[in-house]
Amino acid sequence: AQSVTQLGSHVSVSEGALVLLRCNYSSSVPPYLFWYVQYPNQGLQLLLKYTSAATLVKGINGFEAEFKKSETSFHLTKPSAHMSDAAEYFCAVSDQQGNQFYFGTGTSLTVIP
Amino acid sequence: SQTIHQWPATLVQPVGSPLSLECTVEGTSNPNLYWYRQAAGRGLQLLFYSVGIGQISSEVPQNLSASRPQDRQFILSSKKLLLSDSGFYLCAWSVLTGAWNEQFFGPGTRLTVL
Numbered sequence: 001a002q003s004v005t006q007l008g009s010h011v012s013v014s015e016g017a018l019v020l021l022r023c024n025y026s027s028s029v030p031p032y033l034f035w036y037v038q039y040p041n042q043g044l045q046l047l048l049k050y051t052s053a054a055t056l057v058k059g060i061n062g063f064e065a066e067f068k069k070s071e072t073s074f075h076l077t078k079p080s081a082h083m084s085d086a087a088e089y090f091c092a093v094s095d096q097q098g099n100q101f102y103f104g105t106g107t108s109l110t111v112i113p
Numbered sequence: 114s115q116t117i118h119q120w121p122a123t124l125v126q127p128v129g130s131p132l133s134l135e136c137t138v139e140g141t142s143n144p145n146l147y148w149y150r151q152a153a154g155r156g157l158q159l160l161f162y163s164v165g166i167g168q169i170s171s172e173v174p175q176n177l178s179a180s181r182p183q184d185r186q187f188i189l190s191s192k193k194l195l196l197s198d199s200g201f202y203l204c205a206w207s208v209l210t211g212a213w214n215e216q217f218f219g220p221g222t223r224l225t226v227l
Contacts, residue, residue, distance in 0.1 A: 034215065043203055043218035044157075090157065094214055099145055099164060101207075101216055105156035 002027045002093045004074075006104035014112045019063075019078040021107045023091035026072065031093045033074045034101070035065055038088040047089075050074060061085070086111045115140035119204050119219040126226055132177075132191035134222050136204030139185065144206040146187040147216065148179055151201040163187060199226045 007022040025031055032051050036044040048059025055067040061084075065076045074091060091104040116139045126132060138144055148160040159172045161179035169179050176195060180188045187204060202222045207214040 032214070036218075041201075041221070041223065043220050044205075044216075045218070046215060049215055092216075099214070100159070100162065101147075101214075103149075103157040103159075
């Protein structure tokens with residue numbers, strides 16, 4: 001069975017500082033991993049996805065994530081936080097059939113001016 | 114291009130009243146469809162998913178039900194709402210692309226049960 005754990009339900013960073021949002025996965029098979037962003041009262045938008053190609057995945061809005069099999073991690077990073085990055089971020093893993101997605105509990109990112 | 118619609122956008126209903134939320138997808142065929150609920154301060158809870166017309170899988174036993182009367186239509190219903198049904202309901206679709214799926218989400222429906 002697949003699952004993801006997001007460490008830290010709330011993260012605060014200063015504008016211009018590094019953003020690091022943590023995600024660890026559990027999967028008995030090679031996983032497909034995703035990061036989504038949710039702005040208030042909106043649906044989720046895909047930031048990036050890992051599908052067993054390059055381990056460093058670049059997404060939209062300057063975000064990237066690195067798949068580390070040895071650490072079962074897929075942490076999301078951005079070198080310099082912007083005020084517009086304030087949102088809820090969800091890590092997700094899908095099963096091999098692609099019928100089900102398992103989401104983490106989310107990390108709320110606050111950017112301090 | 115594909116788009117996904119949900120309505121209504123917001124809804125306030127009394128306890129014990131019925132519920133019908135609708136989700137439609139355009140620009141794709143035979144998608145997988147999903148209903149999630151997001152309670153305040155919590156993550157996404159998968160409620161139902163469907164891989165085809167009339168095929169519904171329930172993840173959480175509760176007073177909600179789902180139906181898929183058409184290929185690109187997914188409906189979430191309840192005969193009698195509970196206070197605990199309040200939350201943000203998200204519909205999503207996915208299509209197998211190569212060896213993987215990715216999900217695309219609708220704008221959501223904010224349900225408040227009073």
